[in-house]
Amino acid sequence: MMITPFQIAYKNLLRKKVRSVLTLIGIMLSTWVLVSLFGFNRGYETALNRDIENMGYQLMVMAKGCPYEAATMMLQGGKGLRYMDQSMVNQITKEPEVDKVTPILMQAFFDPNKGESGGIAGFYGVDAHSYPAMKPFFRFKKGGWFKDNTADEVVMGYEAAELEQREVGDETIVPEKNVKLKVVGILERTGSQDDGTIFVPLKTLQKISQVDQITTIGIKVKKDADITSLENKLYQLKDVQVVSFSQVKQTIMKLIATARVMVFSIAVVALLIAMVGVINTVLMSVLERRQEIGILKTMGAMPGDVFRLVWTETLILCGLGGVAGIFLAVIFSRVTDLLARSILPYAPKGGLVAIDLKLSLLTLAIIVVVGLLSGLYPAWKAGRIRPLESIRGE
Amino acid sequence: MATNCLSLQARDLTRVYRRGSEEIQALDGVSLSITKGEFVSFMGSSGSGKTTLINLLGCLDNPSSGELELAGKTVFGHGQKLGEKELTRVRREVFGYIFQNFYLIPTLTVLENVALPLAFFRKPGAEEEVERLLKMLGMEHRMNHLPGQISGGEMQRVAIARALVNRPEILLADEPTGNLDTKRAGEIGEVLTDLNRSSGLTIVMVTHNPELARLAGRRIEMRDGRAFEN
Numbered sequence: 001m002m003i004t005p006f007q008i009a010y011k012n013l014l015r016k017k018v019r020s021v022l023t024l025i026g027i028m029l030s031t032w033v034l035v036s037l038f039g040f041n042r043g044y045e046t047a048l049n050r051d052i053e054n055m056g057y058q059l060m061v062m063a064k065g066c067p068y069e070a071a072t073m074m075l076q077g078g079k080g081l082r083y084m085d086q087s088m089v090n091q092i093t094k095e096p097e098v099d100k101v102t103p104i105l106m107q108a109f110f111d112p113n114k115g116e117s118g119g120i121a122g123f124y125g126v127d128a129h130s131y132p133a134m135k136p137f138f139r140f141k142k143g144g145w146f147k148d149n150t151a152d153e154v155v156m157g158y159e160a161a162e163l164e165q166r167e168v169g170d171e172t173i174v175p176e177k178n179v180k181l182k183v184v185g186i187l188e189r190t191g192s193q194d195d196g197t198i199f200v201p202l203k204t205l206q207k208i209s210q211v212d213q214i215t216t217i218g219i220k221v222k223k224d225a226d227i228t229s230l231e232n233k234l235y236q237l238k239d240v241q242v243v244s245f246s247q248v249k250q251t252i253m254k255l256i257a258t259a260r261v262m263v264f265s266i267a268v269v270a271l272l273i274a275m276v277g278v279i280n281t282v283l284m285s286v287l288e289r290r291q292e293i294g295i296l297k298t299m300g301a302m303p304g305d306v307f308r309l310v311w312t313e314t315l316i317l318c319g320l321g322g323v324a325g326i327f328l329a330v331i332f333s334r335v336t337d338l339l340a341r342s343i344l345p346y347a348p349k350g351g352l353v354a355i356d357l358k359l360s361l362l363t364l365a366i367i368v369v370v371g372l373l374s375g376l377y378p379a380w381k382a383g384r385i386r387p388l389e390s391i392r393g394e
Numbered sequence: 395m396a397t398n399c400l401s402l403q404a405r406d407l408t409r410v411y412r413r414g415s416e417e418i419q420a421l422d423g424v425s426l427s428i429t430k431g432e433f434v435s436f437m438g439s440s441g442s443g444k445t446t447l448i449n450l451l452g453c454l455d456n457p458s459s460g461e462l463e464l465a466g467k468t469v470f471g472h473g474q475k476l477g478e479k480e481l482t483r484v485r486r487e488v489f490g491y492i493f494q495n496f497y498l499i500p501t502l503t504v505l506e507n508v509a510l511p512l513a514f515f516r517k518p519g520a521e522e523e524v525e526r527l528l529k530m531l532g533m534e535h536r537m538n539h540l541p542g543q544i545s546g547g548e549m550q551r552v553a554i555a556r557a558l559v560n561r562p563e564i565l566l567a568d569e570p571t572g573n574l575d576t577k578r579a580g581e582i583g584e585v586l587t588d589l590n591r592s593s594g595l596t597i598v599m600v601t602h603n604p605e606l607a608r609l610a611g612r613r614i615e616m617r618d619g620r621a622f623e624n
Contacts, residue, residue: 003513015500301513387485
């Protein structure tokens, strides 16, 4: 029997359906941009942290000028590798801050069968004992680690095995060298660059590539140890460079800061456009209903009642548009992810856009507050309409 | 508002409008009394001041000078002007309004349109009035229709029900049949007469329609901002 101001406001929006829907679309798109931006802001850092944690170590020491990332090594066609003596491992182990140390040898060989005109195959020579200890979170899809440092065996990352179509028990050939190695383990997906890596026992890879040195030393620092002090000590070692992942993270975050500012600016512009859309829609609706609003006042509606009625219309528009925008952002988060990857200088593995309930509610609150601010002027204008104006307007 | 045998008393009401440097005297010292239960009609040519007068009597506007008392209480007087909120308070307690253009909300059903005033102000027991009024005005079979689905005469009946839902003391009708054909206008006239006779409702009506005006017990003619009782 009774009708509430909310029902009146809702039904009023149905009068000009096209206009209301267009405004809703504007709000929805702004919310989509905003929630995706917030999701990216959080997701990127989480993914980066995950990438760094999955390294298993916080510091890397390598010969000066040596690329420390597999992708860079591939880009350089396996060239540019610098070596250092394995005795460096013992020297570093003695430092009190050091928990675990693992020697690594990166090697790249030209594989004429890879791709259309051949490509680079990267191999990671790792110590059969200390490396697995650094990566206790590795899970095997099948098989396990090689038995010792001289075994003619390999462990393949999830994507490497998929790409080469290898199963445990198969053989794989080291290009250029034509050495056959047996696949003894295939890792589950980690979401890091390890997925594309082929791990070979250190001594075996040294023998194949006829190099008795190493390219990298991974260092896991003791809990609560002073990493900076250790870094400074490592810098004293001759002809080495020290890569700290916290520094790497900071550098990457600085790199993407520009992209974040750009996207944030777009979001602000989108929000402003939506705001103007809301003001236009609600103000037009108020101006068209001047007489009707005046009549509401003859019925006993106070200026505050009319203000609330118009404000409720804004609230409904922003609430519905906001919820739709959040759904859109969740549904298309994968597309946003791909888009972000295509423009970012560095994108870690795993989802870059992390949208959860808390984030969604926060965005919805922002949209509603912005919408209510947009509705202030039309609502105030409606509240000031005098009934006499409606009578005169007849 | 306390009941009193005198519904409304106006003393020397004037209303002057300014258009640029020009002053227009829309109402020129009108004094009149309307007793509870009266049906009063105002007739006159365009610009005679009848709408200005009904606007002042209905507290939709402040007079330039003069006094107005409603059921013994001064609303305007002694140079005092009421603000919009105060005027609204008086209006919702005392008056119900109907207009030539009905002003029903097109997206609300007949029932919802009648219940609309209750969303803002509700006298005790007013909820029960909605269906009673629709039944009384013969509109109960149309209660779930939208205004676009009913005739002009039916729309004015709905507007009358809406004006009466908060049980006003005075019904102000501004050209209530101005948009209706002769048959529908006659029906609305009958409704107003019935309301006045059966419920004792005070009705103040402005009309161009002499037949409708004749239904009122008291007829006042407006000329050049002055009121002349027939």
